[in-house]
Every structure is written in C-alpha cells, then in structure tokens.
Amino acid sequence: MLESWRWYGPFDKIKLTEIAQTGASGIVTALHEIAYGEVWPIELIRSRQSEIADSGLGLHWAVVESLPIHENIKRGEGDLAPLFANYRQSLANLAACGIHTVCYNFMPLIDWTRTRLDAPVSRGGTCLRFEAHEMAAFEVHMLKREGAEADYSPEVLEKARAWHELSDENARQALLASIMAGLPGAYDRYDVEGLRRALERYAGIGRAELRANYARFLAEVVPAAEELGMRLCVHPDDPPRDILGLPRIVSNEEDIAWLLSQQRSRANGLTLCSGSLGANPANDVPAIGRRFADRIHFAHLRNVRKDPDGSFEEAAHLEGDTDMVALIAELVGEERRRRAEGRRDWDIPFRPDHGHELLSDVGRGTHPGYPLIGRMRGLAELRGILRALTHERARFT
Template sequence: MIECWRWYGEFDSISLGEVAQTGARGIVTALHDIPYGEVWPREAIARRKGLLAAAGFDWAMVESLPVHERIKRGDGDLGPLFANYRQSLANLAAEGVMSVCYNFMPLLDWTRTDLAAPVASGATCLRFEAVRMAAFEVHMLGRREAEADYPAEVLTRAAAWFQAATEADRDGLLGAIMAGMPGAFDRYDVAGLRTALAGYDGIGREGLRANFKRFLDEVVPTAEELGMRLCVHPDDPPRDILGLPRIVSDSHDLAWVLAAHESPANGITFCSGSLGANPANDVPALAAQVADRIHFAHLRNVRKDPDGSFEEDAHLDGDTDMVALIRVLLDEEARRRAAGRADHAIPFRPDHGHHMLSDLTREMIPGYPLIGRLRGLAELRGVIRALSHG
C-alpha cells in the first residue's frame, strides 16, 4: 500500500518538510484556491506537481476536484460546467496526475457539530453530536420537519440545549457545521443556509441519483480515454441531514454507483470512517464487496453512540476492525499483482486524527493535525507490515 498524506497547500500550516518526517511519500492535495466549476489550468497543475517533486513527493491523488452545486442540483445549462470538468481532467492527465477523488454530497462536505471534543487522554477530536445537530435543524434553522429524523429523547435534549445555549454557543455550532473543507468558497449564516437549502427543494433521493448518473455519463468516458481513475468519497455522515438526501452511504449505494458505469474509471474512495459511522455497515465486508474498484483508501475509525452520535477514535480503536479491513485491501493488492497490474498498490492516507500534545497549541485545520495523523500512520504502517509477513 502507498503511504500518503493530505496536504492543503497554501491553506496548510504543516510544511512539506514536516510531512517528509512522517515517512509518507505520496501527497494528496488539490488546487484549493480555484473556485468550483472553473478549469484547473495545466500551468497551475505543473507548478503544484513541481513543488511536491522538489520536496521528494509524488502527487498521488487529487482530493478533490469539486463537483459544482449546480451539477448536483441539475440546475440550468450544465454543458459549460461539464466541459470544464473534462478539461481539468485532461490537464491533470497531461501532467501525469491520474487519480481523482471527489464527492457528491449536496451543499455541505463533511459535517460535525464539535471540532474539538475532549477525549479521555486529554486530546480532542471531531464529533457529530445528534442532540446538537437536532438543536441546529429544529431550533436554529426552524426546520420543523426535522423532528421526524430524530428520536424523541434526542429532541427533548436538543430543546434543553438550545434554551440553555448562549449566543456564542450557537455561533460555535454554526461555525463547526460550516467548517467543511479549506478552500470551499461558500460559508453561510443561518439565513443564507436556509436560502441555499431551498435550492434542493423537491429533488429528493432519486433526483439526486439522476443528477449523479448524469455527471458520471459526462465525465467517465473522458476519464477512460485518458486512462484516469475517478473515485467517489462516501457521505459523511452517512445519513440525511438538513433535509438533504445522501446517496453514497451503504452497500446498496456503492453497488448502484459501480453499476452506473462498469468501468475501471468509475471507482470508490473507501473511507472507513464515513462508512463506519453507519451502524448498518460491516466495514471489512463492504470493502470486500467493492474491492476491485477501490482506487484510494481513507483509514480512520469512529466510535458510535446509540442516539446516532459518533466521534473520531484512535485509528486502531473504535468500532471498525481495522486489521480485518487492511487484510481485505492487501488481499486485493495481491489479486491485482497476480493479474499483472502495474498499478496494483492502493494509495491510502491516515484520515483525521486526534489533536494532541503540541498540536493543541498550534493552529491547524480541524481533523488534520500533524501528531495525531503521524500516530495513525505509524499504527497503520505496523499493521500493514505485520500482515504482509503473513
């Protein structure tokens, strides 16, 4: 497996020199300064690749080449947006960057209610708290239909939290939910979020699936011609929120995605944390189901609570049997190697991590600390090395 590290370029306080000390040699990055829907110029791609090469790294994976919201909504004349996406793929391929991770989550990317929830060790982690999410949806957004999405006990506690919350508490919750990804250009206040959500009125699960299928129809043939690999990231969290449908959350969803185009160019970013937050998912079994189309792996672990909350756990702890999952990935690599595939190795990165030690006093992107991810990479490296020895 290829050890990789996510790096946010000019948005990242972690230097490439520091990344080199982790032992990772592949970089996962994107041109975060380019607005969604615009073409990634070949010259900008070449500069980024050259910067990485000068520091001793390969640009192993693009994460992400964003899909514009209008494509997700199926809104208006989408021809220019599809053309721009295809041109960006062509420009990446021309510079030898051949793998692209993306997602089809409507409006928001990963969503958490707490960016620095305390853990027993004294570190902090990302957390999705069902009570606070319900308080946000029902009481701050005023989306009363959200009451059907939460158990009665959660709604009772959500109302109590909202009544006791200060303005700073509510602003902090909004900020956590809006944290999204560095380089994303849309940040909303409550009124702005209501307006943005209205753009998805009437679309629903089947409508979003139809728009996703159209996107795949427009870009997968180009990726095939270029010899590229596209891999969709699962929903995070893997449940409907804010009235928005999520369509890449379980085994049925992944099967639908892969059946939409039976092509190596149409694959999966297997995120054990996103899929692991769904109580219905057996993560190692799910990896085995889609193994031949896993082009990239995010390895992290979560601990779930009965009320639908979950938080990031240490990489070898949590609810997912990480050793069993890595065994599936190594078996798939062996199958590819036996079939003569030159690209048999699966790139992976230690996803998220606890903020700990000196990271607690350093400004870092939420969920992407230096030491917490270094710990995760070291633990995962040990598992991979041990299993590789049989």
C-alpha cells in the same frame, strides 16, 4: 499500499518538510484556490506538482482530493454542458501531468459534518464529534427547518430543546462554525439565513432526483476518464445519513453497488473511507471493502465510536468500532490480486484520515481533523498493521 498525506498547499499550517518526517511519500492535495466549476489550468497543476517534487524530500503528488463538482450539477440546474466540459478538461490536464487518481464527492451543499471540533479525549487531546442532539438543536431551533423533528427521536429532541435553552449566542455561533467547518475547498461559509437560502435551492430534490443527476454526471465524465487512464473514486457521505433535509446517496453498500453499476468501468471507482462508512451501524466496512475491492482506488483509514442515539466521535485509528486489521487485510489482498494480473496500477494509496489533536497540535490552528501529531500516530499504527500482514504473507504464502 502507498502511504500518503493530505496537504492543503498554501492554506496548510503543516509544511512539506514536516510531512516528509512522517514517512509518507504520496501527497494528496488539490488546487483549492480554483472556484468550483472552473478548469484547473495545466500551468497551475504543474506548479503545485513541482513544488512538491522539487522539495528534495522524496514526495510526489499522488492523489487529487478533491476535484469538486459544481452545485448546479448536483441540482441538475441550468445549462450544464460547460460545467461537464470544464470537468473533463481538468481531468485531461491532470492526466497530462501524470496524475491519474481523483477523489471527489457528491454530497449536496456541504461536506463532512460535525458539531464539535474539540471534544475531549479521555487520555488527553481532542477529537471531532457529531452530537445528535446538537445537530437537532441546530436544525429545529436555530435553522427552524420544516420537518426536521421527524429526523430525530423524542429523546434526542428533548436534549436538543434543553441544549438550546441553556446555550448563549457564543455557543450557537460555535455550533454553526463547527457544522460549516467541513468545507475545506470552498470559500462559502453560511450564516443561518444564508444556509436557509442555499437549502431552498434544493427544494423538490429528493433521493431519486439526486441519483438521476449523479448518473448524468457519471455518464458525462467517466468515458473521458477511462480514455485518459484516470481513476475516479467517489468519497462516501459523511455522516452516512440524510442531513439538513438533503438526501445522501453514497451512504451504504446498496448505494455503492448502484453508483458503480451506472458506468461499468474501472474509471468509475470508490474511495473506501472507513470512518464515513463506519458511522452507519448497518455498514460492515471490511465486507464492503471485500465486495467492491476491484473498484477501490484510494482509501481513507480512520475509526469511529458510535452511540445508540446516532452520535459518534472519531476514535484512535485502532480503537473504534471498525476492525481495521480485517479491512486492511482486504485491501492488501486486492493489491496482491492486481499484481498477479500484471497491472501497473496495482497499488492503493491510503492516508491516515483525520486524527486527534495531541501534544503540540493543540493551538496550532491546523485544518479541523488534520493535525500533525495525531495523524502521524495514526499512520504509524496503520503502517504496523501493513508490515505485519505483508510479513506474514511473505513468509507463509
């Protein structure tokens, strides 16, 4: 498996020289400065690619994360032909530069969602956390979303009421900022009123409608991706549940089976994110990896620890609820199968996803979830699993 590292380019506090010292060689990045729906110019792709490759550090641009999908496509709103054409052209430009793996998501309006960006960890450091009652307090008491109460248990709603009554304006603004933090490539950061207006544009769009819009997107872009030799791989919803009244349609095994069946092409694939899928108690992540192994083109490896009320936090990579050894064994087995078939694209890039803020990470101001030391610890632990698994296979198979 190709050891990779997410890098936000000129927006990242972490430098390529530091990434090289982690041992990773594949860079996962994007042109975050390009507005959603616009074509990625081949000149800018090559410029970013050269910045990485010409550093003399043995690095290369391995995966695009992400090539964002315009909200109008998700809503099925307006004349979409130019947006589909732009997306296909961006794919063609990436292919011309030799970059063939593209991670994206189909989460409406917002990306990953947490309510705390600096929850304390028992032995020191901080982690990202989703607190159910804080999310309920935001939806019910701050956003005042109609029908929000139905999404939470009475116990969570009571804790939400108490939190809101005790909170001051600073605490509420901090909660809003945490919820908005999962938009790394977008420039829009909503205040409460702005979020209300944005949600209104999704009125009447339920699960069936969003699925139909996603199926249309796949029909428009997957054939072009296949012709270009591209590997598109959708990222699961994070968290894997409806949120803010918006449907989420890439949250479990059934969802993944549905989306992969829409275009039965290797170009229509999956980013296996163990953290996102692992936040749903119904998901058996190694089993999902086993079932869809032949369509996994990229992996985000991290762990979560879940609470009964729907809260969860990001655990150390080997310490959460997901059996990481079993999951990586499935991915290694798939790589061996691909190599036996003689495929040139047999390797599965992975990156240590998120990480605790540890030691000198604290106060550095890196993107939430993307510190240096915490991810380097995760990469070292994942590398150990990989070495052990491949060593055993080499000796005994």
